[in-house]
Amino acid sequence: MIQTEIDKLDSAFEEAIATAKTTRRPQLLSVTEPIDQIDPILFFENAGQVEGGRVFWKSADEDFWLAGAGEAYALEADSNRFTQIEEQWTDILSNAIIANSRRLPGTGPIAFGGFSFDPDKPKTSLWKDFQGSQFRVPAYLLSVINGECFFTINILVCDHDHSGQLAFQVEKTKQMLFSRAAVEHEGPEIERVKEIDPDIWKQLVGQTTDKIKNSDIEKIVLARELRVYFQDSVKLSAVLDKLVEAQTNSYVFAFENGKDCFLGASPERLVKVEERRLLSTCLAGTAPRGDTEGEDREIGYTLLHDQKNLHEHRFVVEMIREAVEACCRNVKVPDEPVLYPLKNLQHLYTPVEAELDSKFSILDVVKRLHPTPALGGKPRMQSMKFIREDEQLDRGWYGAPVGWMDPYQNGEFAVAIRSALIQESEASLFAGCGVVKDSLPEEEYEETNIKFTPMLSVLGGQSWITQKH
Known part of the structure; x- marks a missing residue:
């Protein structure tokens, strides 16, 4: 250089x-x-x-x-x-x-x-x-x-x-x-929303719990798709504008190829490196926000003490700690998670800080971190094999690393969740949940409905959200 x-x-x-x-x-x-x-x-x-x-x-x-x-x-x-x-x-x-x-x-x-x-x-x-x-x-x-x-x-x-x-x-x-023409802020209008085989997906949740009970797999993350149809082609800048306004604690990203664009508002940092200082994020365990301040506090307290969510969160913490320790010095991990509030959801959150060793780059860390147990499962190889063979969805870039690198060995990657693949006047939205041995299909289905909310709300899907909740 x-x-x-x-x-x-x-x-x-x-x-x-x-x-x-x-x-x-x-x-x-x-x-x-x-x-x-x-x-x-x-x-x-x-x-x-x-x-x-x-x-x-x-x-x-x-x-x-x-x-x-x-x-x-x-x-x-x-x-x-x-x-x-x-x-x-x-x-x-x-x-x-x-x-x-x-x-x-x-x-x-x-x-x-x-x-x-x-x-x-x-x-x-x-x-x-x-x-x-x-x-x-x-x-x-x-x-x-x-x-x-x-x-x-x-x-x-x-x-x-x-x-x-x-x-x-x-x-x-x-x-x-640099032209100063005004940006059109009107979002798209939805004609209809189609769930892709929800009953088959619920059956898969049941099959997955049986698999976990009869193997050494502890967790498998399953994802599903929502197909949305609009009256006209989606104005991408208007969607990004609404995401920036609504999802203030999230990474808002977009990558356009031809007439397709993958975009989203992810709360989950995979890894950031700046002047060799590394920061990763453990984000697993999800609950909705409350309608009142008191209800919100109660939901947050329940999430912080829910054993299923805490167990799922610990999966992610230990895996990220292990991956970071392989590339870093001076690794620091808090003992307990805290709440990470978003507009529609709240999560359990644990930061991981370290100093990246000079022999490694940000992509070395990305390689070790992806997929985290929050998107794949545990153990990694067995859960990925199950997803590859039994999940009907082609996830594409959903749930994968998206981000940037500069010439000075700085960069940042987020996990591409709360996302959509927009194809002119149509879009596919994606949401997933962690299935463990005690999971119930209907509860996991409802969790994915909650996770569709951030993206669907900026795409004009409020009536569908209200109907589901």
């Missing part, structure tokens, strides 16, 4: 073209500059005019936003996916020319993307536009960090390119991306 200070874009392109001629390979050029404040939702809306797809990220607990337009470089992998993505990312950075004087986490060329839940699960047409492991370096990136805004252009420059033409195209695109 070549760090450089460049005052004029023309000279930056000339340097990249000269390097491409010398190396005889395309040259990634990345230039970051501070800009006046701009709304990330507005930037995402305008980015729809740039070919190559959009990305979006809002942190759950910081003033940190990313919005990306277009694709300068793609990273994809099939087998050995974490290692392959790491190698591709290291290779592109080793030859990149980067002008980024501040070097703040989340600026410069970032790789944004995710992985499928299970690469060995047969893929269906539902996820036809998504690869099993896919990251994108956005051609244009807005980073908002504690109120400061930064704009990065990432361009793959070839030896036959012309610096003046490249600079003209960049300036033209910038003017479009």
Whole structure:
């Protein structure tokens, strides 16, 4: 990676073209500059005019936003996916020319993307536009960090390119991306909601409890799908705007491929690394919020003392502790969970802090953490085998790591729950629950209905929610 200070874009392109001629390979050029404040939702809306797809990220607990337009470089992998993505990312950075004087986490060329839940699960047409492991370096990136805004252009420059033409195209695109046109805030209108085989899913819960009682498996997480049909194509920026407003303690994310977009508001951090400081989150055990303050306190107290939820939470804590200890020093884990309140739900929460060893990267940690017992089960191999063979749903990216990495070994991944795959005027929503030996099918079914609520509420599904509750 070549760090450089460049005052004029023309000279930056000339340097990249000269390097491409010398190396005889395309040259990634990345230039970051501070800009006046701009709304990330507005930037995402305008980015729809740039070919190559959009990305979006809002942190759950910081003033940190990313919005990306277009694709300068793609990273994809099939087998050995974490290692392959790491190698591709290291290779592109080793030859990149980067002008980024501040070097703040989340600026410069970032790789944004995710992985499928299970690469060995047969893929269906539902996820036809998504690869099993896919990251994108956005051609244009807005980073908002504690109120400061930064704009990065990432361009793959070839030896036959012309610096003046490249600079003209960049300036033209910038003017479009920074346009101040208003964002349409009206959400979609639902025509109908279809549950995908709910009775068959309940039967599977019963079969799963029988399996657990007659084996050494302690827990299997089952997921199901809700298909939603709208009157018109869904306006993605309006949905993101509503998620940001409603789900204040969640990661709001979006990854667009062609006409499909996977987006959500996940409360669950998988791992964050900043200047080698690591933070992971144990989030397992769920209850609704109360209608009154007193009812809310009572529900929270019950959750904190519910043995099934505490047992499920301890599964996750011990697995994350073990994975983090394999890559880190100075691991700190609290003895007891606390409540993590969201607008519609509340969870049991335990943070894990550590210092990432210099021999490891954030993807090394992701590889060890995914899937946590909160999304797969325990033991991991046996529960995953059961899900692969008996669960009819193709989870795709649902329940899997989604996030970003920058050139300075910083990054963050969330677990892609409370999510939806939006396909123009239709969408698939996903929700899961942990099944143990004492689970009752009807109770697990009701838990998934609760978990559909955050996404369904911003998609105009309030009447369905009211009917189910």
